[in-house]
Each structure stands twice: as structure tokens, then as C-alpha cells.
Amino acid sequence: MTTPSRDPASVLPDSASQYCPVHAPSDHPPVTRPRVGVLLANLGTPDGTDYWSMRRYLNEFLSDKRVVDYPSWKWQPLLQLIILTRRPFKSGEAYRGIWNQERNESPLLTITREQTRKVAESLKALYGDRVMVDFCMRYGNPSTESVLRRMQAAGCDRILFFPLYPQYASPTTATANDQAFRTLMKLKWQPAIRTVPAYFEEPTYLDALAASVREAYDAAESRPEVLVASYHGVPKRFLMEGDPYHCQCQKTTRLLRERLGWKESEVQTAFQSQFGPEEWVGPQTVDHVAALARQGKKHIAVVSPAFSSDCVETLEEINEEIKESFLHAGGERFTYVPCLNARGDHVAALTAIIRRELSGWC
Template sequence: MAVFKHSSDSALVAPGEGRLGHAPRGHPALPEGKVGVVLANLGTPDATDYWSMRRYLGEFLSDRRVVDYPRWLWQPLLQLVILIRRPFVSGKAYRSIWNQGLDESPLLTITREQTAKLATRLESAFGDRVEVDFCMRYGNPSTDSVLRRLQARGCERILFFPLYPQYGSPTTATACDQVFRTLMTLKWQPSVRTVPAYYRHPDYLEALAGSVREAYEAAQTAPEVLVASYHGVPKRYLDAGDPYYCHCRQTTRLLQEALGMSDEAIETTFQSKFGPEEWVGPATVERVAALAREGRRHIAVISPAFAADCVETLEEIQQEIRDAFLAAGGETFTYVPCLNARDDHVAALEAIARQELAGWL
């Protein structure tokens, strides 16, 4: 490749040769500009012991996007009451679902697998021009560490992909907030794009519908009702303009259309209520019990808002919510797993990423 000499101690170097144009000889080699893709999920404790759980819960519950009460009111309650007792309860829940073989949460295991599969797909198309990684909003690997690592690998452009099909300020917004906090500390900021809500994307919906069809085919008794259970939010978030509740309702409607279900065969509910104020509803744990009392003995539950199985699905749904249904007279409870690292899900993530990478790759 031609090199055009400018003087005795500098040279104009073509892109890809590792030196800046007109850089003096001896200038540190710089990696060629690449594009990074970062899958982002909620987070995970490093372990299930008291102090690991306390660190994780402290970070999570101190996020103003998650709990927006005034700090003077919330922090004393959090530090002196909630974080004294809650780590024991949450630690027990995590221990019941912990990946003992890898000594990590299932969310971490699944997100790593999703990342590896997506990397294989994108690298087969774009080669070493793309770097794929993942981060957690709370816990490790942190958003800051992953963005810095990608920049060190030569990523001048980064696509940040929050794994939340429905937009919510306590999920999507706080994940993006963390990206921008890192950018504020960098002398040389990479260009960043963020992936918007993708609950209407046809590939995501087809993967979701496919998971339901497979679960119904495998069920010994056909479910009479499919309960689409989403993580809840306080009702005032909806009143303040957060679109999450509406996105969840639309997801159920689109899934219903994809499956050709009647109105009586599918319902929308919300789980994981925290605190005394009114949340959007109906509450999943109460509704499944009501269905049993109404004579619906066979139901299935799916969690369209979660891209990977986690404590809210593996412990709350498959244990607490299942028990509530069976105790009320239900007979068969079918859990439809999250899309996790299914090939059709990863294909959907690839399609969405390619769409948002237009012009970069």
C-alpha cells in the first residue's frame, strides 16, 4: 500500500495501517475504527450471600428511575430498613434458581449466550469490523467497563441495545442514562445510537408466537387461557406519560393476532409489585387465582417483557404465581420460557441490530 512521505519523521498512512495520518514516527499504534454492538440487560448480583445481595439491591433501589421518591425520604428507609432485611429474602430467591455449575445467575448465563450467538451472526456478515459485547445496568459487567473496553478495541461507533421490547423509564431509560454518564467522562466520545422499543417488530413477534405454539404442543393438557405477565410499574408512571403500560397492552394484542386467539383465550397482567402505592394491574398472582376460581383449570403464563429468564420468571412465576393458581383449584400450569437464546430470537435481534446499524455497516 502506498505511503506518501511528508517529511523525514512523519508519513501519511492509509486507513487500517494502525497510525494516524501525518502522525510522527513512533506514535502509538491506533486500532482501525470499528462498530460495537452492546446488548444490555437489567443486572445480576455477583453471588447470593448477604453482602453481594445488599450491594446489588442498594445500586438497583437507589436508581431514581426505579424509585423516584425524594432522597431525604427514601434513602433512610432504604438503608436502615429495606437493605437490612431484603438481602436475606432476595438471596433465598436467587439461590433457588442459581446456575450452580457456573456460579452465576441464569440471566448472566443466558445474556452471554445471546451475545455469543449474535456475535457469530454479525461477524459472519461483517468480519472483524464489528465487536459484540454485553453489559448490565446493575452489577457486572458494568456499562462503563464494557463501553471503555469496546473503545479500547477501536470501536468509534457503538450501537447500544437495551433488551427491553417495551420502552419503560425504569428499564430502557435508565440503561441509556448509564451510557450517557460514561460518555460524560470520556475525552474522546464514540458515536452512539440506542435501539428503540421493538415490541412491534415482526421477527420478535414471530419468535414470541413460536414459543407459545411449542409450549402448547408440548403441554399434556391444552391451556384454556394464556396469561401475558409483564413487570409492573406504579400507575402514576402511566399518568405521567411513560408508554410502558400501553406497549405491554399492544404486545398482547399483537401476539393474540399472531396466534389467532380469541379475546377470552389471552389476558394481560402485571407482576412484581413493590411498595404501598397503586400499580398498574391486574396483578398476575391475584388474577391467576381468580381464573382458577372461575373454573379455568389449565393456564399458561408467558413473560413478553423479559428477553431472558431471571428471578422474576424462574422464581416469582414458576414458584409463587404457580402456587397461587394451584392453591385456588387450578390443575395444570404451563410456563412458556422467555425467548432466551432461541435461534429465532437471536435472528430477531440481528434483524433489529442491522436495521439500526444502517449507514454504519
Template sequence: MSLSATVPADHPKAAPRRIGVLVANLGTPDGTDYWSMRRYLNEFLSDKRVIDLPSWKWQPILQGIVLTKRPFTSGANYKTVWNNEADESPLMTITKAQVAGLRERVQEIWGDRVLVDFCMRYGNPSTESVVERMVKAGCDRILFFPLYPQYAGATSATANDQFFRALMAQKWQPAARTVSAYFDRPDYIEALAGSVEKALNGATPRKLVASYHGMPKRYLMQGDPYHCQCQKTSRLLRERLGWAPEVIDTTFQSVFGKEEWLRPYTVQHVAELAKQGITEIAVISPAFSADCIETLEEIQGEIREAFIHAGGKEFTYIPCLNAEPSHLDVLTTIIAENLGGWT
């Protein structure tokens, strides 16, 4: 007797069982206008994983001061890199390309049994909406994959938090797994090294600056492993390239507020290099899986200008791994390893 014969006629229809792979990135505003930027920044800067000040202290500052001015400046910055043809941010464009490449690879391995989709921690598509869509598509198991090579409470952890909050809304909650940081995987380091060799035509630069997104130093002292994982990624990259220790410097960018953040600050460090007579540098951003406002506008704008203004001559930015085949191969391997026992 078939299973369908035992189900009452008025029973709700159920989709065939599938496994979901949900990749997540930081997020993006829907547009560069004031209100789109304000909604995005409000969600981002209200996250206690990002700004851990008490709400009674932070929210009046955020709502009364920060969100009055910052949407205008952030919107202007986004306009310089906005994908006008698709009317979306570069992060959205690249994430879509990454997911398309992953779907092709997953289809070849598991066919229609595994569904790949993406969400953003802040903005759209929201984590909750995509989890809801996956459950309706029959996913009773979901692998959640934050696209951050190095773990940080303000990136990986808050993405996981939002994923678990989305699961709380489900009547029939799917089984769940999360992917851990992959900052020291040999295949990830190999992909990074390949991008460096391609950009520099195999030459060794006078200085390669590995610029990671910053965080308050206090978070490190409280036990966040991000700083240590960044340092290890830089060291493994240097060892794979066969360079001397002094060739690669690890720095941190995107400082916000008056609190001390992880040092050295990229914008100050590149200026100091120029003043020391190092007039040719290359910059890479190993903490980002996709180029975004922090790389396309901050590094190639503010940080480049600081270097040139201080006497620098040649500034080479090495793009993120984005949707490069080597990167997608790494991500597919990580997915396959984490689906063990489910497939």
C-alpha cells in the same frame, strides 16, 4: 506515504477503527450472600428511575430497613435458581449465550469490523467498564441496545442514562445511537408466537396469561408508554395465533411497596381464574428477553403456588425467547437496521 509515517514515534498507539454493539440487560448480583445482594439491591433501589421518591425520604428507609432484611430474602430466592456450576445467575448465563450467538451472526455479516459485547445496568459487568473496553478496542461508534421489548422509564431509559454517563467519562467520545423498543415488530411477534406453539404443541389453551413486569400506575398517568406497549404486544400475539380475544389476559407482576401498580396483578389474577373453574392455564412473559429471577422463581414459584392453592390443576410456563435462534435472528435484524450508514 502511509499514515503511520506521519505519526510521531511517541504518539499513543490507536486500535483500528471498529463499530461497537453494546447490548444491555437489567443486572444480577455477583452472588447470593448478604453483601453481594445488598450491593446489588442498593444500586438498583437507589435509581431515581426505579424509585422516584426524594432521597431525604427514601434513603433512610432503604438503608435502615429495606437493605437490612431484603438481601436475606432475595438471596434465598436467588439460591433456588442459581447456576451453581457456573456460579452465576440464570440471567448472566443466558445473556452470555445470547451474546455468543449474536457475535457469530455479526461476524458472518461484517467480520471483525463490528464488536459485540454486553453490560448490566446494575451489578457487573458495569456499563462504564464495557464502554471503556470498547473504546480501547477502537470503537469510535457504539450502538447501545437495551434488551427490553417494551419501553419503560425504569428499564430502557435508565439503561440509556447509564450509557450516556459512561460516555461522559471518555476523552474521545464515540458517536452513539440507541435502539428503540421493538414490542410490535412482526418478526418479534412471530418469534413469540412460535415459542407459544412449541410449548403448547399447537393447541389453544383455555387461558394464556401474558405476565409483564409491573410499575406504579402513577408512571402511566405521567406519560410512560409501557402499559400501552404491553397491551399491544398481547393483542398482536393473539392475532398472530388466531385466538379469540378472551383467550389471552394481560397482567402485571413484581409489585413493590404500598402504592398502586398496574393491574390486574398476576398473582391475584391466576388465583381468581382457578376459583372461576379455569384449572389449566399457560403463562408467558413477553417483557423479558431472558429468563431471570422474576420468571424462574416468581412465576414458577409464587404465582404457580397461588394458582394451585386456589384450585388450579395444570400450570404451564412458556420460557422467554432467551438464546433461541429465532430470537437471535430478530435481534440481529434490529442491529443491522440500526447500523445503517455506519457499515
């Protein structure tokens, strides 16, 4: 498996000096001065759009018990013999439509690297070289384990692990944390680690989200009649079993609407990316936008508050499939509001959260 090339500007330079510990004998070898690490974690990306790259990525993703929690004896034969025989072709086609050809990588990787670079610059201005910033992916490369090991080798004895998901969900936040803890289980000398909680209620995050919507509306030829906040779906069973994701998504929409000062009918919630036979939380975005068109709505906008970076679920699914559903049902104009990505106000929001969570360490 090939590892995507890394932009050296994406992390702070490893300039921690070597020193000899206090009270060490004169012949004690120098060691790396302790530092604090900040590790941003995103969902993941295939290394390429070809069949085998897609199959490796989908196998890792769909074998995760946090994502599909059916018994292995039932799920794995279906996954290995049927789904992974066909799905890589369809997924590869979707990725090819949005692929960053210049860097030969997915937009998610490009954007996460840029977010990391800007957060690193902000933290360097505050803490100098005492804080090292990097990023990892739950699935694919750069892997969580490889980056955690690199940070530890660079002297990070305390690491803040930051899953870039505003709302907590078992298939996103929890599995990212799981992977970090699995790495710690392999280390003889574990760094201390903190995890960043869900941040959908953070005022700075909501301000950035509302600003992105206003900017999209200002740039549109006409004002959209409805803003649909589309979140990645989960089985309804997860909600019944205690996962707070659905409730946090509903609250995010309400807080965004209050920030915007709009009527309840002008900002609505829907969920995308359903698969499998069981019931999922709804309404489903692809059906909901078609229903809006049939109700006479000619212009709608869609925003994705659960995604910190644009990816295949936003650039391909929303801006192509869901858009097509709305237009086919009689809609006339469709406005996609980009994810917050590496916007300055988003980076400022992430930096503010990191500063708070580093309390006592820096």
C-alpha cells in the same frame, strides 16, 4: 466486589489491526483501526447469593431514581435502615433456588452471555471483524462503564447501545441509556452512540414469541384454557406521567394474540412484582391467576413478553409463587412458557434489528 468470569466466546475476538493514520509522520505510533461496537444491555445480577452480595446489588438497584423516584430524604433512610437489613435474605433465598451452580452465576448472566455469543456470530458472518459485540448490566457486573471503556480501547468509535427490553419503560430502557450516557460524560474522547428503540412491534420478535407459545402448547399434556401475558408492573402514576410502557404491553398482547389467531378471552394481560403503598397498573398476575382458577379454569399458561431472558422474576416468581397461587385457588395444571433467551429465532430477530440500526455505519 468480584467480577464474574467472562467466557471469551461471548464476544468477537479483538483482532482489529494496528495502523498508522494517513499523512502521519514516520515516527507516529500505530493506532487501533476504527470499529463499530454493539453493546447489549440487560437489567443486572448480583455477584452471589450471600447477604452482602445481595445488599450491594439491591442498594444499587433500589437507589436508582428511575426505579424508585421518591425524595432521597424520605426513601434512603427507609432503604438503608429497614429494607436492606431484611430484603437481602429473602432475595438471596430466591436466587439460590435458580442459581447456575456450575458457573456460580445467575441464569440472567448465563443467558445474556449466550445471546451475545450468538449475535456476535451472526454479525461476524455479515461484517467480519469490523463489528465488536459485547454485553453489560445496568446493575452489578459487568458494568456499563467498564464495557464501554473496553470497547473504546478496542477501537470502537461508534457504538450501538441495545437495551434488551421489547417495551420502553423509564425504570428499564431509560435507566440503561442513562448509565451509558453517564459514562460518556467521563470520557475525553466520546464515541458516537446510538440507542435502539423499543421493538415490541417488530414482526421477527412477534414471530419468535408466537412460536415459543405454540411450542409450549404442543408440549403440554392438555391445551391451556388461557394464556396470561405477565409483564413487570409499574406504578399507575408512571402511566399518567407519560411513560408508554403500559400501552406498549397491552399492544404486545394484542399483536401476539393476532399472530396466534386466538380469541380475546384466550390471551389476557396482567402485571407482576408490585411493591410499595401506591397504586400500580393491573390486574396483578398473582391475583389474576387465582381468579381464573376460581372461575373454573383448570389449566393456564403464563408467558413473559417483557423479559428477553429468564431471571428471578420468571423462574422464581412466575414458575413458583404465581404457579402456587393458581394451584392453591383450585387450578390443576400450570404451564410456564420460557423467555425467548438464546433461541435461534430470537437471535435472528435481534440481529435484524441491529442490522437496521447500524445503517450508515456498516
